[in-house]
Each structure stands twice: as structure tokens, then as C-alpha cells.
Amino acid sequence: MLPVAWDTEGPQRVLAVGHNISSQANKVRAPRRQETLEMAEVKVKKETNLSDPAEVENRIKELCQQFPHGITDQVIQNDMPHLEPQQRAMAINKLLSLGQLDLLRNSAGLLYRLKDSQSTSKMKGSDNQEKLVYQIIEDAGNKGIWSRDIRFKSNLPLTEINKILKNLESKKLIKAVKSVAASKKKVYMLYNLQPDRSVTGGAWYSDQDFESEFVEVLNQQCFKFLQSKAEAARDSKQSPMVQRNSSFATSHEVWKYICELGISKVDLSMDDIETILNTLIYDGKVEMTVIAAKEGTVGSVDGQMKLYRGVNAIIQPTGLVKTPCGLCPVFDDCHEGGEISPSTCIYMSEWLDF
Amino acid sequence: MMKQMDVLDGLEKGVKDVNGGRNLGVSKDGGTIECERCTEMTAQEVRLCGLLLREHFGEVVEKVGTHLLKSGAQNLRTIIHETGLSVDLVKKSLCVLVQHGAATFSSGRKGPGSPTEYHTSCDRILRILRYPRYIYTAKTLYGDTGELIIEELLQRGHTTMSSTVKTVADRLTQNMAEGRTMDYNEVSSTFSKLVETHFLQRCPPLPGVGNKDSSAPSETPATPGTPAAPVNTAPPTPESFPECYKVPSVTLIGRGKRQLASEDGEEQRSAKRAKMDPETHGDEGIYWQVNFERFHLHFRDQTIISAVANKLDQTSSEIVRTMLRMSEVTTSPMATCTKPLSANEIFRSLPPSYNILRPILDQYLTLLVDDPMEFVGKAGESGGGMFVVNLHRALANLARATLESVVQERFGSRSARIFRLLLRKRHLEQKQVEDFAMIPAKEAKDMLYTLLSQNLVQLQEIPKTPDYAPSRTFYLYTVNQLPTARMLLQNCYKTVANLIERRLFETKESKRLLEKSQRIEAILASLQASGAEPEQLTEVEEMITAPEKQQLDTLRLHINKLDSAENQVDETIFLLESYINSTNASS
Numbered sequence: 001m002l003p004v005a006w007d008t009e010g011p012q013r014v015l016a017v018g019h020n021i022s023s024q025a026n027k028v029r030a031p032r033r034q035e036t037l038e039m040a041e042v043k044v045k046k047e048t049n050l051s052d053p054a055e056v057e058n059r060i061k062e063l064c065q066q067f068p069h070g071i072t073d074q075v076i077q078n079d080m081p082h083l084e085p086q087q088r089a090m091a092i093n094k095l096l097s098l099g100q101l102d103l104l105r106n107s108a109g110l111l112y113r114l115k116d117s118q119s120t121s122k123m124k125g126s127d128n129q130e131k132l133v134y135q136i137i138e139d140a141g142n143k144g145i146w147s148r149d150i151r152f153k154s155n156l157p158l159t160e161i162n163k164i165l166k167n168l169e170s171k172k173l174i175k176a177v178k179s180v181a182a183s184k185k186k187v188y189m190l191y192n193l194q195p196d197r198s199v200t201g202g203a204w205y206s207d208q209d210f211e212s213e214f215v216e217v218l219n220q221q222c223f224k225f226l227q228s229k230a231e232a233a234r235d236s237k238q239s240p241m242v243q244r245n246s247s248f249a250t251s252h253e254v255w256k257y258i259c260e261l262g263i264s265k266v267d268l269s270m271d272d273i274e275t276i277l278n279t280l281i282y283d284g285k286v287e288m289t290v291i292a293a294k295e296g297t298v299g300s301v302d303g304q305m306k307l308y309r310g311v312n313a314i315i316q317p318t319g320l321v322k323t324p325c326g327l328c329p330v331f332d333d334c335h336e337g338g339e340i341s342p343s344t345c346i347y348m349s350e351w352l353d354f
Numbered sequence: 355m356m357k358q359m360d361v362l363d364g365l366e367k368g369v370k371d372v373n374g375g376r377n378l379g380v381s382k383d384g385g386t387i388e389c390e391r392c393t394e395m396t397a398q399e400v401r402l403c404g405l406l407l408r409e410h411f412g413e414v415v416e417k418v419g420t421h422l423l424k425s426g427a428q429n430l431r432t433i434i435h436e437t438g439l440s441v442d443l444v445k446k447s448l449c450v451l452v453q454h455g456a457a458t459f460s461s462g463r464k465g466p467g468s469p470t471e472y473h474t475s476c477d478r479i480l481r482i483l484r485y486p487r488y489i490y491t492a493k494t495l496y497g498d499t500g501e502l503i504i505e506e507l508l509q510r511g512h513t514t515m516s517s518t519v520k521t522v523a524d525r526l527t528q529n530m531a532e533g534r535t536m537d538y539n540e541v542s543s544t545f546s547k548l549v550e551t552h553f554l555q556r557c558p559p560l561p562g563v564g565n566k567d568s569s570a571p572s573e574t575p576a577t578p579g580t581p582a583a584p585v586n587t588a589p590p591t592p593e594s595f596p597e598c599y600k601v602p603s604v605t606l607i608g609r610g611k612r613q614l615a616s617e618d619g620e621e622q623r624s625a626k627r628a629k630m631d632p633e634t635h636g637d638e639g640i641y642w643q644v645n646f647e648r649f650h651l652h653f654r655d656q657t658i659i660s661a662v663a664n665k666l667d668q669t670s671s672e673i674v675r676t677m678l679r680m681s682e683v684t685t686s687p688m689a690t691c692t693k694p695l696s697a698n699e700i701f702r703s704l705p706p707s708y709n710i711l712r713p714i715l716d717q718y719l720t721l722l723v724d725d726p727m728e729f730v731g732k733a734g735e736s737g738g739g740m741f742v743v744n745l746h747r748a749l750a751n752l753a754r755a756t757l758e759s760v761v762q763e764r765f766g767s768r769s770a771r772i773f774r775l776l777l778r779k780r781h782l783e784q785k786q787v788e789d790f791a792m793i794p795a796k797e798a799k800d801m802l803y804t805l806l807s808q809n810l811v812q813l814q815e816i817p818k819t820p821d822y823a824p825s826r827t828f829y830l831y832t833v834n835q836l837p838t839a840r841m842l843l844q845n846c847y848k849t850v851a852n853l854i855e856r857r858l859f860e861t862k863e864s865k866r867l868l869e870k871s872q873r874i875e876a877i878l879a880s881l882q883a884s885g886a887e888p889e890q891l892t893e894v895e896e897m898i899t900a901p902e903k904q905q906l907d908t909l910r911l912h913i914n915k916l917d918s919a920e921n922q923v924d925e926t927i928f929l930l931e932s933y934i935n936s937t938n939a940s941s
Contacts, residue, residue, distance in 0.1 A: 210794040219792075234667070241717045279792045282775040283767065284758065287726055314661040314727065318756045318929070319922030320842070321763035325849035326923075334852065342852035343859040352912045 056083065056091040060112070061100065070104060070111035129156060133164045137174050137188050144177055144187030217263060218276050223285055225249070225257050226310040248289075248307040251277060277308050287311050324351045395423055395476045398847040403479040405854045410482055411450055414439065418447040422457065422474045429462060429469040448472055454511035455557075455643060481646055483850065483924050488649050492553070499544040502526060504553075504644060512557050512641040515545060515602065546601045552648045552683070555599060557641040602640050647687055654932055655682075658748045661755075662722075662729055669710065670718055674729065676703050677743055688939040690746045696737025727751050746936045753839050753933035756926060760842060761810060768793055769801045773810065773833065781814060781830040802831060810838060836937055843930040850923050857916040864909050871906055874898060 063071050063079060076088060092112060095101035104111040136153050137145055151161050165188065168174045176186045226249055233247035255273040258264065280286040286308050293305040320326040324347040325334075334340045342348065400423050408416040421437050422428065428436075434444050451457035456478045462468030485508050493501035502522045507513060519541045526536040548554045655678045663671035680703055681692035701715055710718070719741055722730040728747050734740035754777065762770035771791050776782060782790070788798045805811040816828040861868070877894050898906075 212794055215792050239714060239717060240667075240669075240721055244721055275790075275792065278790065279771065282771045282778070282791060284770075284774055289724075289726075312664050313755065313759075314665045315657075315752060315755045315759065316664075317763055318759045319919075319924070319926040320756075320846055320849060321760055322922050323849055323853065323919045325852050326760065326845075327764050331845065331848070336855055342856040345852075345856070348856055352915055 053087065053091055053094070056080070056087060057095050060091055060095060064101065064113060068113070070102075070113035072109055072111055074109075076112075129154075129160065130164050130167060132156075133161065134168060134173060137168075138190055140187075140189060142189070142193060144179075144189035146185060146187055150188070214264075215276070215279075218258065219279060219283075221258060221261060221263065222254055222273070222276055223280055223310065225254060226280075226286055226308055230310040244309075248309045251306045251308065254308065274306065277306075280308075284313060285310060324348050396844055396847075398844050398851065399476045399480070400424060402483075402847050402851040402854075403476055405851055405858075406479055406482045409854070411447075414443050415447040415450050418444055419451060419456065419474060419479065422451075422472060423476065423479075427460075427463075427471040427473040429471050431469065433472070454478075480847075480927075483920065484646075484649075484928070486921060487653070487924065488644065488646075491649060491652060492548075496544055496547065499526065499541055500548060503541070503545055503548060507554065507642060507644050512643050514638070514641055515542075518642070519545060549599055549601050549642075552599055553645055554642050555645040557643050650928070650932065651682075651687060653928060654745070654749070657752060657929065658729065658743070658745075661727075661748070661752060665727060666721070666725065669708065670722055672705070672708055673700065673715070673718055673722070674743065676700060676705070677730070677741065679703075681743070685745075688936070691731065691742040691744045694733040694740035694742050697739045697741065698737050700741070701738075749929075749933045749936050750835070752929055754835060756929055757810075757835065757838055757842065761805070765801070765804060768797070769805060772798065772801055773805065776811060776831055776833040777835070781832045783828065783830055787831060806831075809841060836934070839930050839933055843927065843934065846923050846927045846930065850920055850927070853916050853920050853923070857913055860909060860912055860916075864905065867902060867905060867909075870902075871898060 059080065060071075060076060063075060067075065073088075077083070080088075092101065095112075096103055102113040104113060132154050133150060133156070136150050147161060147165065150165075151158060154161070156164075165174070169176070172191055174188050175191050176188055179185045179187055229249050230247040233243045236243060236246065238246075251270055251274050254277065255268070255270045258268065258273060277286065277288070281288055288309075289307050290304050291307060292303060294303075324345070325331060328334070328345075328347055330340050334342065334345070336342065400420060403423060404416050404420040407419045411419075417437055417439065418433060421433065425436070430444065430448070433448075434441055437444065439447075448457060448459075451472075451474060452459065457472050457474045459470045459472045462471050488508065489501055489505050492504040496503075499522065502525055503518060506518050506521055519538055523536040523538055523541050526541070527534070530536065545554070655675075659671050659675045659678070662674045677692065677695055677700060680695055680699065685692045697716060697719060700719075701712055704710070704715075716738070719730070719739065723732045723741070728744055728751075731742050731744050732739060733742045758770055758774055758777075761773045768791070772787060772793070775787065775791050779786075779790070784799065784802065787802065788795050791798060793801070802811065806813060810833070812832050812834060814830045814832050815822065816830060817823075818826040818828070874894060874897055878891060881890055881894065
């Protein structure tokens with residue numbers, strides 16, 4: 001803890017005492033070494049801090065280095081309790097404007113963090129506005145950010161924003177990526193980042209076009225695989241439980257099969273295959289069950305495995321659709337005595353003569 | 355076979371015991387009276403009922419029947435006044451309708467003294483569409499004898515056992531080889547079997563039968579003897595009478611009579627003569643009718659069994675068939691599921707041709723329970739496992755498959771994918787529909803809007819702000835199975851009506867030709883009977899030219915196609931009606 005000699009009566013007083021203390025502190029440094037060494041350093045440094053703002057800044061920077069996650073106002077205050085809030089604020093602002101400190105906010109309050117020296121060099125030559133825009137884009141991360149959103153966040157006029165964006169693009173710091181959801185919209189993100197799946201659409205989109213034939217082919221291949229497995233199981237004539245279990249295929253097996261088939265230029269993940277299998281479920285050709293699987297077995301996700309199986313329809317096409325009326329596009333307009341009526345129906349005539 | 359019966363024909367086929375002419379009070383108000391009893395009838399149903407009545411009973415009955423359908427319960431005077439027909443014709447039409455169970459009568463709403471009111475319901479008339487299916491089922495279950503018994507009963511509505519047995523024996527004898535006749539006993543035994551399995555039931559005694567004093571409807575169990583008591587509005591069901599399925603002891607000894615060729619033309623009159631046959635057999639006054647509900651249960655079971663066979667395999671369907679057979683008489687028609695059956699019982703009741711071992715049976719049962727369709731459920735562990743067949747759930751699944759199949763055939767497999775997706779996931783936004791179904795955005799939008807315009811898919815708005823601004827509202831697509839099923843059912847009725855009308859149109863077009871061919875056939879038959887030479891026969895046959903013959907063949911083909919299409923649509927109607935009724939019962 002602080003020695004009793006410290007008191008806050010007046011700076012002068014403290015200075016005098018400080019000198020004494022420092023000599024004392026030097027003497028007692030050795031045994032106190034095990035204790036907080038920083039405390040000794042603090043004592044040494046603190047006396048000079050009061051006069052020199054640069055020292056304050058350096059001190060803050062060192063604190064930041066010690067706490068790489070960031071320091072709060074409270075830490076600085078604890079460290080330099082005599083420092084007035086004004087001076088502290090001045091020092092921090094200076095550091096911020098120099099671009100050496102990052103201002104963040106978390107649930108507890110404001111955080112100051114030492115900025116990566118590498119990134120500071122990038123922004124040399126750019127003015128504050130550009131830095132601000134760059135920071136906003138960086139915060140958007142993978143998903144990118146739309147120019148209108150940048151405008152909201154930075155409160156800069158549109159012309160300025162455009163100029164800055166062009167500038168940054170020429171410097172190869174950011175890039176524009178076309179979003180698949182709205183084809184006219186461009187989102188900006190840092191140059192070296194991979195765009196997120198929601199923007200590019202993932203494996204099913206190539207250059208903003210949905211690849212329907214690719215999906216169809218995959219659909220058919222998966223179905224054929226599951227169907228042949230089910231047939232093999234049915235022909236094996238074993239006990240019904242074994243038959244049913246062998247007709248199931250895990251999503252992992254299907255994924256492996258598709259990868260080996262090599263029909264896909266793009267690498268498909270197991271999630272992609274599961275979306276394809278889901279479309280087969282919605283076609284009514286396949287059913288799925290989930291079983292608990294031991295962690296570590298191949299293909300299990302969170303202790304579960306999804307099993308898929310080819311199935312048959314439970315009824316034949318229903319009677320209504322075997323008549324022309326069931327498929328008639330003008331069914332609602334048809335009534336006896338009207339222009340469209342059962343007696344004069346051309347669909348019926350064709351169907352009867354078939 | 356049963357078409358083209360006109361009013362008089364229908365009357366001659368055994369009109370019995372109807373109190374049609376009893377109460378001829380004058381009604382005070384002549385306007386249309388709404389009946390509180392009648393269920394909603396849509397325009398399509400009324401149209402279809404009209405067509406069916408016209409085909410089976412003639413135009414007069416059609417007029418009276420549709421009038422009653424549209425305006426609810428009315429008394430005789432009002433009907434006469436509003437349809438504009440003569441008293442005689444109206445009375446006879448009402449007789450026909452009551453005879454076939456299509457109309458019921460009861461004391462008027464003002465109390466026991468007011469004139470009788472007549473009331474029809476759509477359901478009974480729509481059953482006429484299903485007569486071929488009933489007859490075919492009886493044939494598969496009980497052979498030709500059963501087929502003819504059911505046919506007789508369907509044609510006549512209500513008859514006694516003795517008259518049915520005699521007529522059926524005569525008909526069977528007609529078709530048998532020379533010298534052989536059908537014994538009444540065989541027919542009686544088939545009749546008893548039909549009654550034991552509840553396919554036939556006794557008609558409930560009519561209210562006020564034999565009671566000339568019209569003031570006390572004391573037969574209806576709900577009302578006590580007080581004259582001021584209001585009339586019980588629900589007619590008593592046949593099953594509320596304890597002797598519903600009791601076969602009377604009849605003395606029927608004899609064999610079928612073969613009709614000689616000379617009596618051919620007198621068949622009509624001989625039918626009348628049989629009616630006035632003075633022989634009594636001990637069962638006077640006991641009339642039988644076909645129990646449609648039982649047939650419907652049978653059809654439902656058949657559909658479930660074939661669905662299981664399609665989905666799983668033959669053995670599983672046999673197991674389900676056994677379970678359903680065991681629960682035939684113990685399950686009430688509106689039950690959600692059958693009574694629990696233990697695995698031991700099922701094992702014992704399996705048909706002996708299926709040699710499955712007990713553990714294998716257990717495996718099959720487990721698989722049936724695990725199946726996502728949930729046809730079979732497990733209700734307990736005693737006796738090796740108690741299993742039930744989930745009837746309502748099976749019906750819901752079958753109705754759902756019907757809806758999906760309609761969408762698939764009508765709009766294509768991708769629209770079907772969207773439809774199934776919405777059935778599963780209930781509510782989805784447009785973007786989500788595109789993502790899950792993996793259909794490009796433009797096409798998905800198009801398909802969704804088509805389905806929406808056909809009312810197969812509904813839109814649910816969820817506003818973020820109270821003013822329902824479109825940019826700030828969620829629009830979710832959804833499918834409701836029950837209303838969609840009702841809509842499709844109405845479409846089915848309209849389709850059947852269209853098919854019938856087309857058939858009548860085609861017949862009318864070729865009327866001249868048909869009459870000519872009928873005349874020629876009659877001439878041929880008479881020539882053959884009187885023993886003519888072959889040249890005369892060929893000469894007569896050549897009166898029909900070749901193109902005319904071809905036209906006749908095409909016509910026959912068309913009519914058959916339309917007929918079979920009606921039956922196929924009726925299958926869909928049956929499924930959807932069963933599903934809708936099951937939801938009514940459980941709600």
C-alpha cells in the first residue's frame with residue numbers, strides 16, 4: 001500500500017516528501033521487490049508525471065501495454081489518483097488523436113486500448129474522416145456495410161463519403177462486394193476479408209446466379225443413392241429391424257458419396273448436403289430421423305446424427321386428378337349453360353377420345 | 355343398371371308403410387321456413403344431389419327433393435304450393451324419398467298437433483354415388499349372393515328379409531346352369547352373416563307407427579308423455595334400438611324359381627305380384643336397410659391397410675389388417691384409435707399362412723410404432739406391449755397426401771415441394787421459402803402467387819406498427835389443412851356433377867341412334883325366340899350401318915370412361931369426408 005507519507009494536502013508538500021520517499025524507497029527496494037514492483041515504479045514515476053503531460057501519456061501507454069484487453073478510466077485513476085480529470089482527459093485525447101490509443105466501449109464504461117502499431121502506419125497520410133470511415137468498415141467485419149449505413153454512423157455528407165470510399169479503394173484498403181440478396185446493393189469490407197456466406201450466397205450461387213441445375217443434379221444423385229440403399233436393404237431379406245437400419249444413411253455418408261462422385265466444382269460442406277437432403281424431404285421422397293450418437297463418431301454433430309432413408313408415397317395419385325376437371329385451369333368459370341360448360345368442354349372431349 | 359327409373363317404377367318396387375298421407379293440415383304461413391336442424395348445404399352439393407335424384411328416381415322426385423334441400427323442413431301443403439306439382443305426385447315423391455331413407459318426417463315444430471314436416475339431408479342422397487362401391491365390396495366379401503342381396507336392398511331402400519331372400523334366390527337361379535336352383539337357406543345364411551357383421555341393420559320403427567292418435571309421440575325416448583313437450587329434434591339412430599342387429603326367425607323353405615322365357619316380358623308384373631304374395635314368413639313389419647356407416651368403416655380400414663403396404667411392406671400391412679379386424683366390432687365409429695390390443699393377442703390372431711416368429715412380430719410392431727406416419731401407436735407395456743391403430747391420425751395423413759397429390763398433379767413437383775414445405779413448417783416468409791426449397795427467387799415467387807390465387811396457400815400479416823404499413827409488416831405464407839380439404843371437397847362435388855352432366859349430354863346427342871339400336875335388339879330377340887333363320891337375323895343386324903356401329907362403340911367407351919371417373923372421384927370424396935368428419939368429432 002502507499003506509505004503514510006503520501007498525503008494530498010498539497011503538491012508542494014508531496015514533492016518534498018516524494019524526494020524523501022524516493023530515497024527511502026530506493027533503500028527499501030530490495031525487500032519490497034517481491035511485492036508489487038510496479039508500485040515502486042509508480043512511486044518513482046509519479047513525481048514527474050505531474051508536471052509533464054507527455055509523461056502522463058507515456059504512463060497511460062504503459063498501462064495499456066500491461067493490460068492488453070484495455071484499461072478503464074478507473075484503472076488510470078487508481079494508478080494516478082492525484083491526476084486531475086482534466087489532465088487525464090487531455091492526455092487521452094492526445095493519444096487518441098495521435099492514433100495510438102483505441103477508444104472502445106463495453107458494459108462497464110469506456111475502455112482504452114493500445115492500438116496496433118502496424119495498423120497505425122496504414123493510416124498515415126489519411127485524415128480523420130477517412131480514418132473514421134475505415135474504422136466503421138472494419139467494425140462491420142465479414143458482412144460488410146452499405147454506404148448509406150456508413151453515412152448514418154459517421155454523419156458525413158454523401159459526397160464526402162463517396163470521395164473517401166474511392167480513396168480507400170484506390171489504396172487497396174477496402175473492397176466492394178455485390179450482395180446476392182439485392183443485386184444493386186454494394187457492401188464494403190476490408191480488403192483481405194472473405195465475404196460472409198449470407199452475402200455471396202454460399203455454394204449455390206456463382207456470381208449472383210442461383211445454380212438451379214447444379215442443385216437439381218445433386219438432388220437426383222442423393223435420391224438415387226438413398227433409393228439404391230433402401231432397395232438393397234429390402235432385397236437382403238433379413239429381419240425387419242436390420243433391414244430398416246441398413247436402409248438408413250447418415251448425412252456424413254451421403255456427403256462422402258457426393259464428394260467422391262466429383263460432380264461439384266465447389267467444395268461442399270455437410271451442411272450444404274443437409275440442405276439438399278431437406279429439399280428431398282419436402283419432395284416427399286425421403287424421411288429423416290435423428291439418433292443420439294457418441295461424441296467422436298464420424299459425422300456426429302453435438303452428439304446427434306441425422307439419418308436419411310428413401311421412402312415410397314403412401315397413396316397413389318388421388319381420383320380427382322385423374323379427371324380433366326381436377327386439372328382444369330378454368331374450373332371456377334365452368335357452369336352449365338355458360339360458355340365454358342361440361343357439355344362443351346374441349347378438355348373432356350380430348351380426354352374421352354384418348 | 356339402376357339408372358332410368360322413373361317415379362312409378364320406384365313406387366312399384368315395394369312402397370310400404372309410410373304415413374305420407376296422414377296429416378294434411380293447412381299451413382298458416384306459406385313462405386319458406388328455415389330448418390334449424392339442417393346442416394349447411396352448398397350450391398355444389400345441391401346441384402349434385404339434384405342430378406343424382408334425377409337419374410335414379412326421375413324429374414318429379416328431383417324437383418321435390420331439391421326443393422326440400424334448399425328450403426329445409428316443410429310440411430306437405432307448403433311443398434305442394436311451392437313446387438307447383440299436383441298433390442298426388444308430391445305425395446308419391448315423398449313416399450319414394452322416405453322409402454329410401456333420403457327424407458325423414460316428424461311432427462311439426464309447433465308441437466304434436468301441427469302438420470308433419472319432411473326433411474332431407476344431402477349426405478344420404480350423396481351416398482347414391484357410392485352404390486357401386488358398396489356392391490363391389492359385398493361381392494368381394496360374400497360372393498355373388500352377398501352382391502345381389504346388397505343390390506336388392508339398395509334398389510328398394512327398405513325391405514323385409516323374406517322378400518329379399520326370395521328375389522335374390524330367383525335371380526341367382528336365373529343365372530345358374532340348367533336344372534339347378536338356389537336354395538333359400540343359402541341366401542338366408544348369407545343374409546344372416548351380413549347382419550352379424552353389421553352390414554345390414556333393421557330400420558328404426560317409425561315414430562307414430564300404428565298410433566292413430568297423433569298427439570303423443572311416445573316412441574321417441576327423449577320426450578316424456580306430456581303433450582306440451584317440445585319435439586325431439588334429432589331423429590333416433592337405428593342403433594339406439596336394442597334389436598338392431600337381431601335376425602328374425604323366419605320360416606323360409608323353398609328354392610328359387612327360374613323364370614321361363616315366355617315370362618320375360620312379365621318380369622315387371624311378377625315383381626309386383628311377389629309383393630302382394632299372401633305368404634307370410636313370420637317377419638312382417640321388420641324392415642332392413644343397408645348400414646352405410648359400416649361400409650365406410652370398412653373402406654377406411656382398406657385405405658389404411660393399403661397405405662401401410664405402400665409405405666412399409668406386405669407383412670406390416672397384414673399385421674395392421676389383423677389388428678383392424680380384431681377391433682371391428684369393439685371400436686365405435688368416431689373413435690380416435692382402436693382399443694389397445696396386446697402383442698400376444700395379435701400373434702394368436704394372425705392368419706396361419708403367415709409364419710412369423712414372435713420376436714419378428716415384435717420387431718415389426720416396433721417398426722410400425724417408430725414410423726413417422728404414426729399409423730400404430732404403443733399404449734402400454736402389459737401383455738408384451740399394447741398397440742393401437744391411430745385412426746384419426748391416419749385419416750389426417752391420408753388427407754394430407756391427397757392434398758399434396760392434387761397440388762403436384764395440377765401445378766408441378768416444385769410447387770408441390772413448396773406446398774409440403776409450408777405444411778411442415780407452418781409459417782414462412784418468402785425469403786425462407788426460397789432458401790428451404792432451393793428454388794430461384796423469381797420462380798418461387800411465381801409459384802407462391804399461383805398457389806395463393808387458387809386459395810391453396812394463405813397469407814398471414816404480422817404488423818410491426820399499428821398502421822399495417824406494407825414495408826413494416828411481416829408477410830407469412832401458411833397452409834391450413836382443414837379449410838383446404840373442405841375446399842377440395844367442394845371441387846370434387848362439382849367435378850362429379852360435371853361428369854354426370856357430360857354423360858347425360860353425350861347420351862342425349864346420340865339419342866336417336868340409341869333408340870334405333872334398342873329397337874333392333876328387341877326385334878332380334880323376338881326373332882330368336884320365335885326361331886328364325888340366320889338370314890333374317892343378319893338382315894336385321896345390317897340395319898345398323900358400320901359407321902353407326904362405330905359411333906355406338908365410341909359412345910359406349912365414353913360413357914364407361916365417365917362412369918369410372920365418377921367412381922374414382924368418389925374415392926377422393928370419401929377420404930376427404932372421413933377426414934373432415936373425424937375432425938368434427940374430435941373438436
